[in-house]
Amino acid sequence: MIKKQFIAGVLAASLFGFGGGVMTAQAFDFGSVLKLGGISYLVNQFGGEINTFINKIFSQNEVTTDYATKVVPILSMGTGGYIGAVQVVGPKAQVDKVKAVGQLEFKFSKIARIKGLIPIDNINITNVNRVEGVGVSAVIDFKL
Template identity: 50%
Template sequence: MQKKTKQVISAVLVGTLLTFGTVANTQAFNLGRVLGGVLKVGGIGYAVDRYSDQLNNFINKLMRENDVEASYATKVVPIISVGDKGYIGAAQVIGPQAAVDEVEAVAQVEGSFNEKLFRIRGLVPVDSKNPTRLNRVSGVGVSAIIDVRF
């Protein structure tokens, strides 16, 4: 009887440790993810604002060196996710100078097609960094995507 009791107590103890250990780890992971996400969004916004001219010049040089330079105006702006209200990267936009000057960000809208076989990311040059007030800037396209690694 004592052996059976010890086995039951051991099983309950192991089950309890596994359950509470998993919950504690999950909560700590989520908190870190949230804080990391906030820092990442702020960091991307700062980096894009700080280095937009240098990034734009680098991309233009890269295109020129590969014989795909365009004769339109270009500018680097942040990519904002419409659903998340945060910066998620940067993009170079291209078009006539007056239209490019209007662009403040590129809005990313996402969806899936054919039971999620295809992931769709639409990139739209817009005149605001506010994801609740988006107006497409006509005549401007996206010519490069800049991934920011933290």
Template identity: 40%
Template sequence: MNALKKKTLALILASVLALGGSAWAFNLGDLIGVVGGGFVVSAIAGPINDFINTITLNRGAKVEGHTKVVPIVSIGSGTHIGAAQVAGPRGDAINGTKAVAQIEATFQNRLRVKILVPIDSENPIQRFRRVQGVGVSAIIDLRL
């Protein structure tokens, strides 16, 4: 990664962390062109995960298991299109979750359905398996 990309990422992360108390939304698609979706998600995963856990704790909806933030990947193209917090029991299930696959479908030509599946690979084009016992607890949208 060249120096310009590193500086850009550092500036974005500093802004996100400095304004962490505010409700910000980012469009991850815009950011992918700058530094790559998977790298961005891994760079902000810890602070975003802590932020979500604090909000749910304060609202009386604390997760009893373990949580982490992973990229959302499109099944059709394998591109990173966002991020999600997943929750599940401590141990192999949550540790083995590498991404959330998004599958889009239309029901009876009237309803658009987005199916979110925790998976064990960041590249669903090569192969993936559903991680049993893990669910999606939050969706993170990034918009510049």
């Protein structure tokens, strides 16, 4: 039953989230749409439980924090697509402002790749502000 609800939610999120625009003549990857919508759905529906689970694992390994934590999606700053999730940590007032983490990726010559993870106050990548005093404590990779 939960699997059916999950699939229905993923389909609804992907259709409502991406179906409003006019499609141009290009290849359409339904799997990518499901993954993007699926990550958004998972974080919105289960972010609290994922956060509690991460905190419990950290506690079992004696790596606790007195700061607030929260799970938010990672947005590609290039495309605006949901590409994963992270747990952010910091003072409660600042953590409450975080709506996502923006990821910027840079290639350094041909020897390294740099991924910047920046806590931001908006899921609209055209109008974001960095949330100061908040860091990333865990990266969550979903297998969809």
